[in-house]
Amino acid sequence: MxxxxxxxxxxxxxxxxxxxxxxxxxxxxxxxxxxxxxxxxxxxxxxxxxxxxxxxRDPSQLGNRPVxxxxxxxxxxxxxxxxxxxxxxxxxxxxxxxxxxxxxxxxxxxxxxxxxxxxxxxxxxxxxxxxxxxxxxxxxxxxxxxxxxxxxxxxxxxxxxxxxxxxxxxxxxxxxxxxxxxDTDSNRMTELGEQHPCACGGRIEVYGGAGATPCARCTGCGALWTEAGVIAA
Structure with missing residues (x-):
């Protein structure tokens, strides 16, 4: 990278x-x-x-407390x-x-x-x-x-x-x-096959899990996506 x-x-x-x-x-x-x-x-x-x-940590506090x-x-x-x-x-x-x-x-x-x-x-x-x-x-x-x-x-x-x-x-x-x-590095990457290349022709890796938003990265141009769309290209 x-x-x-x-x-x-x-x-x-x-x-x-x-x-x-x-x-x-x-x-x-x-x-x-x-x-x-x-x-x-x-x-x-x-x-x-x-x-x-x-x-x-205040035991005297009642009602709603901060997360x-x-x-x-x-x-x-x-x-x-x-x-x-x-x-x-x-x-x-x-x-x-x-x-x-x-x-x-x-x-x-x-x-x-x-x-x-x-x-x-x-x-x-x-x-x-x-x-x-x-x-x-x-x-x-x-x-x-x-x-x-x-x-x-x-x-x-x-x-x-x-x-x-x-x-x-x-x-x-x-x-x-x-x-x-x-904990995204322990189970972070799945590579999409040739059927789903990036627009630049590069391979796409998908990673996420353990509280992180799933994210995809092109190994060619470096573009990043989440479920909401393109983050950076």
Whole structure:
């Protein structure tokens, strides 16, 4: 599995981890657009988890109580988020181009406003990785890394072979953790026969089970599907 497909598969599995956690799953979120998707998933944090666990263990609490969180899944999700964020920090430090500097006092006065606007717009570019912030959701980081692997436009240099291998290793480990937590790797793959090829002519593998939404992957173009339709191609 190449790095692109690994990261896309991890994004696809993330709602299943939320479901296994006992949290609110996000269905069909890939098609919402990045801003809406991040807003939808960025609702769960360690403080909230601790509060829920405290309430859940309080013997004096009566009536409806929060659904217990699966702490093993929670730990897996946080570990994946931390690993991906560290990978993005290291990668961004190497490939992210410094913003256009603000004009100095010796800059031509007639061009000061234009240069200032260009500098501020470059600094505010949403494609930039923001250093030193709290750990972002794994899906955000996976999408950012995917854009670097696919050489999407932005203020970045192309990944070197060493950098690309590093991203691949981290993504592979992250996906393995997610699949192990969901138990999708033990009974994960059934290959469809030649009667059901992908539009590109490649073979299709179907995997799922143990709480994960069944998912199909083309071994040729890397397209992914669930029961709802195409997730990524």
């Amino acid at each position: 190449n790095t692109n497909t690994t990261l896309r598969t991890l994004i696809t599995l993330w709602p299943d981890l939320h479901t296994a956690l006992g949290d609110r799953p996000i269905h069909g979120a890939y098609g919402l657009g990045l801003r809406a998707y991040l807003a939808a998933i960025d609702h769960h944090d360690p403080a909230e988890a601790a509060a829920l666990r405290a309430e859940e 217990p969180l699966n702490l093993a899944i929670y730990d897996t999700m946080r570990a994946i988020e931390a690993a991906l964020a560290h990978c993005a920090e290291v990668t961004a430090a190497a490939v992210q181009i410094e913003p256009v500097p603000l004009p100095g006092p010796d800059w031509p006065a007639a061009d000061q406003a234009r240069r200032t606007a260009v500098s501020r717009a470059d600094l505010a570019d949403r494609r930039r990785w923001r250093f030193g912030r709290s750990t972002p959701p794994a899906t955000f980081t996976a999408l950012w890394l995917l854009a670097r692997v696919e050489r999407r436009p932005g203020p970045f240099r192309v990944l070197t072979d060493v950098q690309a291998r590093y991203v691949r290793a981290v993504a592979t480990e992250a996906l393995a953790r997610a699949q192990a937590a969901l």
